[in-house]
Amino acid sequence: MSTAPFTHVDDLLAVLDWAQAGWAWLAGASAGGGLALDTALVAPERVAGLVLIGTAVSGAPEPGLDPYTARFDALLDAAIAAGNLEEVNRLETWLWLDGPSAPEGRVGGEARALALDMNAIILRNAAREDEGGSGVGAWRRLGEIQVPVTVACGELDVPFLIARSRELASRLPNARYRELPGVAHQPYLEDPGHVADLLLGALATD
Secondary structure (H helix, E strand, O other): OOOOOOOHHHHHHHHHHHOOOOOEEEEEEOHHHHHHHHHHHHOHHHEEEEEEEOOOOOOOOOOOOOHHHHHHHHHHHHHHHOOOHHHHHHHHHHHHHHOOOOOOOOOOHHHHHHHHHHHHHHHHHOOOOOOOOOOOOHHHHHHHOOOOEEEEEEOOOOHHHHHHHHHHHHHOOOEEEEEEOOOOOOHHHHOHHHHHHHHHHHHHOO
C-alpha cells in the first residue's frame, strides 16, 4: 500500500516510459480494464488500442443487482462487518471465478488455488477501491477514444457487467464485443488460451 499520493495512470505511464514503449496496446480485466480506459483518455498519444475484459469504467452509473449478485452482496457485507477475511475470500472467489449463478467450486484445481491466494493478498493489504484513481470519469467521455477496442465479457459473469460491456462496445466509436463462453469474471485463470486468442485477434485487426 502506498504511503504517498499516486495514481495508477501515472504508474502505468512510468512503466511504459521505462520499457521505452512510446505507443502500446493496453489489455486489462476488471479494474485493469478501467485503468486502460482512463489511460487512453489521459494520454491518447500513448495508446494504440485496447482489450477490455469484464471491465470497470470510471464514472459509470451505479448498477442494479440481479437476485444472485444481491445475495452475494449481503453475504459479503456480513462477512466484512464480522472481520472474517477468510469468508470474504471464499465468497469473492465464488462470485468472480465461478459466477454468481453457478455452484461454488465450478472451477477447481490450480485456477481456484491461485484465485484464492491472489485475493487473500489483496484483502490483507486492505487498500481502498478508489485509491489511485485519476478522476477521469471515462463513462461520459467514451466518444473521445478513437483507437480500436475489443470489449469482452464472460458468459457467466455478473449480469450488470455483461450489460455494461455490451453498452460500452456500442458507445465506443471503434469497438467490437466478444462473449467468452462458459467462463465468468476471471477467464485468464479459467481459460488462458481463449484469452490469448482474444488478444492476438485484437492485434490482428490493427
